[in-house]
Amino acid sequence: MSSAAPPQVGAAAQKPKKVGLTERGRAERKLAWMLCAPAVFVMILVTAYPIGYALVLSLREVDLRFPNEGGFAGLDNYITVLSSGLWWEVVFNTLLITVISVIIELILGMIIALVMHRAIFGRGAVRTSVLIPYGIVTVVAAFAWFYAFSPETGFVNNTFLSPDDKAWFGEKGSALTVVIFAEVWKTTPFMALLLLAGLTTIDEGLYEAARVDGASAWQRFVRITLPLMKPAIAVALLFRTLDAFRVFDSIFVMTRGAQDTQSVSILGYDQLISRLNLGLGSAVSVLIFLMVLIIAFIFVKGFGASVPGQEEGR
Amino acid sequence: MPGRVLSRVVALVAILALSAGLYACGGDAGGGRNTLKFYIFNEPGGGPQKVADQCSKDSGGKYKIDFTFLPNQADAQREQLVRRLGAEDESIDLIGMDIIWTGEFANAGWLDPVPDDVVGPATENVFDSVLATAKFEDRMYVVPIWSNTQLLWYRKDKVDEPPQTWDQMIDVAEREKLKIQVQGNRYEGLVVWANAMIQSAGTEFVSGPTEVALEEEPTKRALAVMRRLGNSAAASTDIDTSNEDSARLGFEKGDSIFMINYPFVYTSAKENAPKIFKEMGAAVYPSVDEGKEAKPPLGGINIGVSAFSKKKDLAYDAIRCMIKPENQITIAEMGGLPPVREDLYDDPKIKKVYPGFADVMRESIRLAGPRPSESPAYTDLSLGIQRGVHPVTKIGDPDAAYEQLRDFVEQAVKREGLL
Numbered sequence: 078m079s080s081a082a083p084p085q086v087g088a089a090a091q092k093p094k095k096v097g098l099t100e101r102g103r104a105e106r107k108l109a110w111m112l113c114a115p116a117v118f119v120m121i122l123v124t125a126y127p128i129g130y131a132l133v134l135s136l137r138e139v140d141l142r143f144p145n146e147g148g149f150a151g152l153d154n155y156i157t158v159l160s161s162g163l164w165w166e167v168v169f170n171t172l173l174i175t176v177i178s179v180i181i182e183l184i185l186g187m188i189i190a191l192v193m194h195r196a197i198f199g200r201g202a203v204r205t206s207v208l209i210p211y212g213i214v215t216v217v218a219a220f221a222w223f224y225a226f227s228p229e230t231g232f233v234n235n236t237f238l239s240p241d242d243k244a245w246f247g248e249k250g251s252a253l254t255v256v257i258f259a260e261v262w263k264t265t266p267f268m269a270l271l272l273l274a275g276l277t278t279i280d281e282g283l284y285e286a287a288r289v290d291g292a293s294a295w296q297r298f299v300r301i302t303l304p305l306m307k308p309a310i311a312v313a314l315l316f317r318t319l320d321a322f323r324v325f326d327s328i329f330v331m332t333r334g335a336q337d338t339q340s341v342s343i344l345g346y347d348q349l350i351s352r353l354n355l356g357l358g359s360a361v362s363v364l365i366f367l368m369v370l371i372i373a374f375i376f377v378k379g380f381g382a383s384v385p386g387q388e389e390g391r
Numbered sequence: 392m393p394g395r396v397l398s399r400v401v402a403l404v405a406i407l408a409l410s411a412g413l414y415a416c417g418g419d420a421g422g423g424r425n426t427l428k429f430y431i432f433n434e435p436g437g438g439p440q441k442v443a444d445q446c447s448k449d450s451g452g453k454y455k456i457d458f459t460f461l462p463n464q465a466d467a468q469r470e471q472l473v474r475r476l477g478a479e480d481e482s483i484d485l486i487g488m489d490i491i492w493t494g495e496f497a498n499a500g501w502l503d504p505v506p507d508d509v510v511g512p513a514t515e516n517v518f519d520s521v522l523a524t525a526k527f528e529d530r531m532y533v534v535p536i537w538s539n540t541q542l543l544w545y546r547k548d549k550v551d552e553p554p555q556t557w558d559q560m561i562d563v564a565e566r567e568k569l570k571i572q573v574q575g576n577r578y579e580g581l582v583v584w585a586n587a588m589i590q591s592a593g594t595e596f597v598s599g600p601t602e603v604a605l606e607e608e609p610t611k612r613a614l615a616v617m618r619r620l621g622n623s624a625a626a627s628t629d630i631d632t633s634n635e636d637s638a639r640l641g642f643e644k645g646d647s648i649f650m651i652n653y654p655f656v657y658t659s660a661k662e663n664a665p666k667i668f669k670e671m672g673a674a675v676y677p678s679v680d681e682g683k684e685a686k687p688p689l690g691g692i693n694i695g696v697s698a699f700s701k702k703k704d705l706a707y708d709a710i711r712c713m714i715k716p717e718n719q720i721t722i723a724e725m726g727g728l729p730p731v732r733e734d735l736y737d738d739p740k741i742k743k744v745y746p747g748f749a750d751v752m753r754e755s756i757r758l759a760g761p762r763p764s765e766s767p768a769y770t771d772l773s774l775g776i777q778r779g780v781h782p783v784t785k786i787g788d789p790d791a792a793y794e795q796l797r798d799f800v801e802q803a804v805k806r807e808g809l810l
Contacts (some may be wrong), residue, residue, distance in 0.1 A: 140806065142499045142767050143476050161809045194779070247632040333578050336632075344809065350470050352770050352810065353499075361809075 091245035186268030275309020429586035431487025436726020498767035539690030553674035564625035572638035587762035621783035775803030
């Protein structure tokens with residue numbers, strides 16, 4: 078579906094790439110680079126430098142509490158992390174949250190997208206209002222749900238969901254359920270909007286032809302909608318999986334990692350900010366970075382998700 | 392036209408944002424030349440604030456204490472402070488420090504050691520247990536301003552004499568079919584409890600910065616008592632997630648006979664549960680075994696002077712003023728926070744703050760055993776201890792429980808592994 082066009086930069090992207098550039102073309106390309114340079118410089122400053130610094134720290138023994146100790150540690154920090162039972166437990170937690178929340182979001186998002194697509198009146202209003210949860214700051218949303226589920230202040234207890242006083246954050250299973258719920262509540266609209274964008278690109282004529290041929294609604298969905306939406310679904314899944322894998326705010330607000338509900342981001346935060354063990358914490362951060370890269374790679378290569386910069390070959 | 396309006400709005404917003412940034416930079420750096428920035432949580436009683444204002448006034452313009460309030464939770468306070476101090480922030484002069492941060496902050500080089508001429512007034516009549524929390528490697532780094540301790544709160548209508556030991560307490564509660572409220576969630580409060588048990592049993596968590604003490608027999612004994620409560624009908628249902636506040640709420644509900652908690656529960660019960668309040672008695676924390684001394688938990692706040700402060704002399708002037716006996720009394724009167732000076736507990740004003748139990752408070756702080764906070768890696772130690780004993784309802788047989796706790800503590804003092 079998507080052609081593997083090489084990434085192109087700025088103004089030059091508008092022109093098909095030629096082997097020999099005219100003088101004007103060269104000048105334009107130079108201008109494009111100069112126009113991009115400040116942005117590239119800022120990007121390097123704010124992303125490449127910290128990532129590089131984290132990499133350096135992860136290979137050293139650095140602890141703010143012990144300023145006189147330290148030195149090159151090689152891969153010791155990585156060995157410590159990877160040989161720790163806690164790390165794998167936390168990775169499992171994170172994958173659990175990611176997989177469950179993304180699957181629920183995909184299903185709900187698809188339903189909402191289909192409804193929005195077929196909405197007859199008030200389209201703009203519907204689409205805007207659906208986005209409201211996504212517009213709320215994650216920490217604020219997390220607090221809202223934290224208070225909703227907490228036994229003292231919440232309205233959830235004593236409803237059909239939970240007839241008696243349940244300490245939702247008192248044990249792992251229910252705490253993770255609330256975390257996943259809050260994630261789903263907040264980001265389903267984002268998923269729905271991405272999917273809606275895919276839906277609108279499908280030619281209505283295909284449905285009419287299928288209807289004439291006697292295809293049922295389900296068949297039209299499975300045979301037309303899904304295959305044609307594959308790129309949109311892949312992109313939506315990619316974005317959401319990467320987001321969900323780095324889940325932090327909700328857990329930080331709701332349990333602070335108690336009852337074994339840590340995610341990899343919380344674990345990294347604990348090593349860096351609570352323990353001030355910059356070496357170990359950086360190793361965790363670099364490992365998270367690598368895992369995110371792997372996930373992105375799997376999606377792009379395995380499912381053909383197109384990333385920004387690649388035009389869809391349609 | 393609309394495009395133009397939009398771009399103007401964008402420009403305006405950008406200018407506002409930029410100037411806000413500039414203002415923040417200018418404002419943060421120093422304030423006035425004699426302004427002392429005091430980073431501390433917003434004590435709800437308002438005592439420290441009043442005392443600081445009075446001291447500023449009395450100094451005749453020599454200094455002015457300006458508060459920057461930290462969050463209410465101790466670990467959140469610490470996280471904000473270490474981020475600033477780790478970056479050598481010069482805007483911090485005075486730091487309101489939980490007593491458990493001394494070793495960590497001192498070893499990191501963030502604290503200015505207390506000068507000799509301040510050590511005198513800062514230690515005069517102060518409890519030895521409290522002073523122990525102000526020192527690191529035999530040097531005083533912080534000045535205690537108020538203390539705290541946990542007492543055994545009991546129902547006078549259910550039991551005549553408060554129990555002396557944990558076993559007696561559990562026996563009585565089981566017989567009366569009533570609950571005991573403690574702090575068992577996986578957080579600092581659990582370390583507070585475990586430390587009191589281990590010390591009362593006759594040992595310590597650590598004997599040096601990297602040496603684990605934890606003698607086998609006393610440790611097993613302490614764990615066995617915690618395990619007994621965890622598996623007893625007298626344990627509150629939420630024992631594994633309980634904290635100071637849930638314990639207070641549980642006790643105010645009326646189905647508990649005993650509670651281990653700080654004195655704030657007394658004023659709280661007065662307002663929230665007057666019937667229970669009338670029957671509330673206070674006694675010294677129970678011991679693990681009869682004949683052995685109890686080692687009640689110790690809390691409180693010390694004031695440190697940042698090593699990066701440009702106004703250290705002024706800062707110590709302010710500290711000298713704030714720790715004056717009359718100011719400690721003001722802090723106690725306004726927020727119920729116990730003074731660090733032993734002699735003040737005979738003062739009628741303090742006796743009024745702790746009606747009928749001022750002597751119990753003094754005895755408790757005198758006996759108190761500080762947590763192993765002289766260790767610079769206290770955070771690791773605390774996390775390790777929490778993992779070692781949580782949940783108390785699932786503490787195994789003494790041998791296994793002992794091994795588990797020892798492993799965690801050993802890993803923690805060596806600062807190994809993830810926590």
